[in-house]
Amino acid sequence: MEWFLNCPVILQALLATLFTYGVTALGAGTVFFFKSINRKLLDGMLGFAGGVMIAASFWSLLEPAIAMAEALGMIPWVPATVGFLLGGAFLGLVDRILPHLHIEYPMQEAEGPKTNLGRSILLVLAITLHNIPEGLAVGVGFGALAAGIPGAGVTGAIALTLGIGLQNFPEGAAVSIPLRRDGLSRGKAFWYGQLSGLVEPVAGVLGAALVYYIQPILPYALAFAAGAMIFVVAEEVIPESRREGNDHIATAGIMLGFAIMMALDLGLG
Incomplete structure (x- = not known):
């Protein structure tokens, strides 16, 4: 752990998001053991992912953004809101x-512009959309360490990394297993599943570098990552977890995910 703490923050962000990517790949690797996934279990996992993202948005991003804005002499609610x-x-x-x-x-229910891309690519792009704010959040969390502002701590950044990694496991499985059921080989299904997580190291490094070199935008960047995650939860994750009518299971997943992420952040941060 000591060697990690002595790394520059951008390198820390890269290593942290490589970890979250690795957990996505582990989740995708479940395709080598299972060909299908129970819909109730899937909805519970999606709810869990949503709960983690909601908790991380406040405890790991918005609350520190407000504290940092105060420390920088800003009106606290302005950077958080904007x-x-x-x-x-x-x-x-x-x-x-x-x-x-x-x-x-x-x-026929694909979203965005009309395209001739195959189902597997479109599924990967959907999870990639989820992973952009997650990688950005981890990167900004580590980039904040260089500012030396109250509210930015390495244990909080690590807690955020662990929480994001935890909910990436079901996301990886949620891509690879349906693709296997659609007829892809286990190898190809795994490839597409892990591919969806590769955007996290890219977003993480960009986020860390941005706030490292332009520190006054830090409270805005933290809140930006929070807003992006809440959008994904409200627009994609929660509706998807309730599509098949498993509302109670999805809600239980949200509650559990929120509680675990809150405990991680408060316990480690």
Whole structure:
């Protein structure tokens, strides 16, 4: 652990997001053991992922953004509000311009521009959309360490990394197993499943570098990542977890995910 703490923050962000990517790949690797996934279990896992993202948005991103804004002499609610709305608007734009298809949806319900891309690519793009704000959140969390501002701590950044990694496991499985059931080989299904997580190291390094070199935007960047994650939860994760009528299971997953992420952040941060 000591060697990690002595790394520059951008390298820390890269290593942390490589870890979250690795957990996505582990989840995708379940395709080598299972060909199908119970829909109730899937909805519970989606709910869990949503709960983690909601908790991380407040405890790991918005709360530190407010504390940092105060430390920098800003009006505390301004960066949190502006950044949060900009994050949601950015993901809303990406959602419109990026063709994608959600788990278990028929091809005619693909979102975004019309495209000739295959089902497997569209599924990967849907999970990639989820992973952009997750990688950004981890990167910004580590980039904040260089600012030396109250509210930015390495244990909090590690807690955020663990929480994001935890909910990436079911996301990897949620891509690879349906693809296997659709007829792809186990190897190809795994390849596409892990591919959806590769955007996290890219977003993580960009986020860390941005706030490292332009520190005054840090509270805005933290809130931006929070807004992007909440958009994904509200637009994609929660509706998808309730599509088959497993509302109670999805809600239980959300509650559990929120509680675990909150405990991680408060316990480690």
